[in-house]
Amino acid sequence: MSNALGALLLALLLALPAAARDSLVLGTQLEPPGLDPTLSASAAIGELTFPTVYEALVHLGPDGGAEPGLATSWEISPDRLTYLFHLRQGVRFHDGTPFDAAAAKFSLDRALDAHSPNPQKPLLDCIGSTEAVDPATLVLHLSRPCSGLLSVLGWSAAAMLSPASIAANAAHPVGTGPFRFEEWRRGASVTLARNDGYWGGAPALARVTYRFITDAGAALDALAAGDIDGFAVFPAPEAIGRLKTDARFHVEVSSTEGKAILALNNRQKPFDDIKVRQALSYAIDRHAIVDAAMFGYGKPIGSHYSTRDPGYVDLTGLYPYDPAKAKRLLAEAGYPNGFRATLKLPPLSYARRSGEVVAAQLAEIGVNVDIVGMEWVSWLDQVFGRHDFDMTIVAHVEPMDYGIYGRDSYYFGYGKPAFKELLRRLDAAADEAQRLALLGEVQRMIAEDTVNVFLFEPPGFSVWDARIQDIWYRTPVQIFDLAHARFADPRPETAGGKSGAGHTVLRGALVLSGALFLGLMLRAGPAYAARRGLSLAATLLVASLAIFLAVNWAPGDPARFMLGMNADPAALAALRAQLGLDQPLPVRYLAWLAGLVQGDFGASWTYRLPVGTLILQRLELSLPLSLLALLFALIIGFALALIAVAWRGRWPARLVGLLTGAGIAIPNFWLGILLVGLFGVTLRWFSAGGFAGWEAGPLAAMRSLTLPALALAVPQCAILARLLRGELLETLDQDFIRTARAKGLGNTAVLLHHALPASLTPILTILGLQFSFLLAGAVLIENVFFLPGLGRLVFEAIAQRDLIVVQSVAVLLVFQVIAVSLLADLACAAADPRLRGGMTA
Numbered sequence: 100m101s102n103a104l105g106a107l108l109l110a111l112l113l114a115l116p117a118a119a120r121d122s123l124v125l126g127t128q129l130e131p132p133g134l135d136p137t138l139s140a141s142a143a144i145g146e147l148t149f150p151t152v153y154e155a156l157v158h159l160g161p162d163g164g165a166e167p168g169l170a171t172s173w174e175i176s177p178d179r180l181t182y183l184f185h186l187r188q189g190v191r192f193h194d195g196t197p198f199d200a201a202a203a204k205f206s207l208d209r210a211l212d213a214h215s216p217n218p219q220k221p222l223l224d225c226i227g228s229t230e231a232v233d234p235a236t237l238v239l240h241l242s243r244p245c246s247g248l249l250s251v252l253g254w255s256a257a258a259m260l261s262p263a264s265i266a267a268n269a270a271h272p273v274g275t276g277p278f279r280f281e282e283w284r285r286g287a288s289v290t291l292a293r294n295d296g297y298w299g300g301a302p303a304l305a306r307v308t309y310r311f312i313t314d315a316g317a318a319l320d321a322l323a324a325g326d327i328d329g330f331a332v333f334p335a336p337e338a339i340g341r342l343k344t345d346a347r348f349h350v351e352v353s354s355t356e357g358k359a360i361l362a363l364n365n366r367q368k369p370f371d372d373i374k375v376r377q378a379l380s381y382a383i384d385r386h387a388i389v390d391a392a393m394f395g396y397g398k399p400i401g402s403h404y405s406t407r408d409p410g411y412v413d414l415t416g417l418y419p420y421d422p423a424k425a426k427r428l429l430a431e432a433g434y435p436n437g438f439r440a441t442l443k444l445p446p447l448s449y450a451r452r453s454g455e456v457v458a459a460q461l462a463e464i465g466v467n468v469d470i471v472g473m474e475w476v477s478w479l480d481q482v483f484g485r486h487d488f489d490m491t492i493v494a495h496v497e498p499m500d501y502g503i504y505g506r507d508s509y510y511f512g513y514g515k516p517a518f519k520e521l522l523r524r525l526d527a528a529a530d531e532a533q534r535l536a537l538l539g540e541v542q543r544m545i546a547e548d549t550v551n552v553f554l555f556e557p558p559g560f561s562v563w564d565a566r567i568q569d570i571w572y573r574t575p576v577q578i579f580d581l582a583h584a585r586f587a588d589p590r591p592e593t594a595g596g597k598s599g600a601g602h603t604v605l606r607g608a609l610v611l612s613g614a615l616f617l618g619l620m621l622r623a624g625p626a627y628a629a630r631r632g633l634s635l636a637a638t639l640l641v642a643s644l645a646i647f648l649a650v651n652w653a654p655g656d657p658a659r660f661m662l663g664m665n666a667d668p669a670a671l672a673a674l675r676a677q678l679g680l681d682q683p684l685p686v687r688y689l690a691w692l693a694g695l696v697q698g699d700f701g702a703s704w705t706y707r708l709p710v711g712t713l714i715l716q717r718l719e720l721s722l723p724l725s726l727l728a729l730l731f732a733l734i735i736g737f738a739l740a741l742i743a744v745a746w747r748g749r750w751p752a753r754l755v756g757l758l759t760g761a762g763i764a765i766p767n768f769w770l771g772i773l774l775v776g777l778f779g780v781t782l783r784w785f786s787a788g789g790f791a792g793w794e795a796g797p798l799a800a801m802r803s804l805t806l807p808a809l810a811l812a813v814p815q816c817a818i819l820a821r822l823l824r825g826e827l828l829e830t831l832d833q834d835f836i837r838t839a840r841a842k843g844l845g846n847t848a849v850l851l852h853h854a855l856p857a858s859l860t861p862i863l864t865i866l867g868l869q870f871s872f873l874l875a876g877a878v879l880i881e882n883v884f885f886l887p888g889l890g891r892l893v894f895e896a897i898a899q900r901d902l903i904v905v906q907s908v909a910v911l912l913v914f915q916v917i918a919v920s921l922l923a924d925l926a927c928a929a930a931d932p933r934l935r936g937g938m939t940a
Contacts, residue, residue, distance in 0.1 A: 120586045122306040126330040130311040133269035136255035145255035153258035153274035165249040182239040190298045192261035193279040200231035219256035244527040277302040277582040286887025303585035312885045324787035329563035336394045351561040354407045359494040361552035366512035376549035378428035380418035382464045392452040397555040402546040410538035414546045425464045437465020440489040445478040450492045513550045642913045650906045700907040710907045721888035725873040731812035736819030744827045762817025768879040771810035788884040807884040826858035
């Protein structure tokens, strides 16, 4: 029998799909809030969809200049108020709709609409009207000259959209690009499939999958284990040196549009004094910050301008590192002994590391800095939204975003009239030479006024499998063109369809749980069931109110998070109205509660999908993971307890004591990291993380869950083993056990057939609590193994301020804890007939 089982397992392993060389799996750190770049400033959207799915009228070349895209050429009138575009013919959207001037007009008119949440609407509002002259000709009539318009038309926010797809674009994008959307497994991955009808020729790759890996260590493990083929924006600069020496990878370090700054609140003292700001600039050693924050990668900057952009002026020598001069300037400003200030830092690794160096350097000139670490949503609310800060560190990654210094309402509060006039002249620039000269003036004015302390330009790190060829990295907008990407040794992809196995597994588990629940409740009696049902309803009602108030009173603006830091106020107001955030709290609570009663959890603000759909998708992983972990805990915990009792006083029992003590003491997330390092990276027996999906087959899916289930189970099985050992030892001293021994039963029979059943009642209660913990408390393990489960859904929803998801999942987990506790009570009654009378009385 054992030989047959082994042969079956071997056959199943050999039957797993072979690695397909015309499929590319890429890692990406952030999951986008949606897949429509015209609705959000999230850079993660463009990374996944532009120009792979969507394309724009123009492409931006390596030097930032406009090149033909969906427009083959264009003409600009002498007064620079009319732009005429000749459109590429024969192009179709993925839904079959032809791309023509009417579609282009629709896309731009939608971005310019008064209620549009388009993140770059302020940069497009120089377009007064659009005109579709004929299917191949589009004319833009400008209300004022706008010299940077062509560049903006090459950004993802200006993507061309199919008019027929708008309603579903955020979840099912439709563009003209070389790849079409195939699947979005929330919390796990986005998959794109080859567009065989692409106007530029069908791409070599049949499929591209972007897998979400938030943790930098997990990203490195996934590369080392071969789980992914590359990482377009690799998040761990400390590992770049190691990866460069590994022949399996090609590492690219390139310039970006990022500008890391020590932002100062120019609205308040002492930062409203230019001498104070100049003193801070002289006090900062930018090279030391690059070494500490970016491990030597990066370029010092002297103004808010990327070194790659046209017209760049090197102003890094304007404020060289000079602490003595900084002290003199502080004294002239009236602060001879310095002052105290707070430095509020977002949770980005470069910001936290830079902040420590900045605080140490400013202390040398008498400026005492109190570092305040903040979550991203709190930073957006306090620093960016309410301007409640002294100093902060953040990288602005939008290209050519010097215009933010002309906004009075922007968070560092510059808005100098002379600078606004300079921006107006720049927009009206008649030729490129004049424009470049004015860009130089823009950089000098910002730097000379030391609006902020300009630190460094963070580089972009890209890591690829060395066999991948022809991936085109376009700057300055940091997009990866995969239209011609291919493996050096392509092999046909193994065909595989979606089986819907995840839904089958979930339905089976729910049906089994429901049947067990119903059977136990019937056995306990209708009176007891009715009492517990009323108690459950009352508890849920109180919990729903507490959860709603706690979540909605938390700081942070969901609309601000979704649209980005540079969002237009009108776009923010429109989005808040769409999300219902402009309604009073009582109205929102009652509407949400009414939906819960009908089984409607509402719609996610981030994903624009029903919350119930998101929960079911995550339960396809979390429920099997929790059940597998519980199974491991049961098998291992019962085995250890029985060994400890059967060999009490001898070395096996002492070994069990050591193992269970270690199991309780070792944090499960640390154990997960050890398991990944040993079995994923070194031995490669299991995946280092991620979820293969039920469509890959039950065995592949269970292999993905084995290591995280073990990491979850070890502490629980240690607790279970110790509790069961204590119950068994106590039971073995009972009179009925002595009677059984007197009848001649052996030790094993007494232990298994008499002591074990009598000890199960408290253990069943503990198992119920453990299952609740495994389902609701797996967020750390799901992040270590980057699994798209329920725990990560809550974690991501909190980070994204998706309040409707947070409160709905929280209520669901409260219901789950209560229901499992009830199930455990009923199971105790089934195991011990003595309890039934009291329960049903």
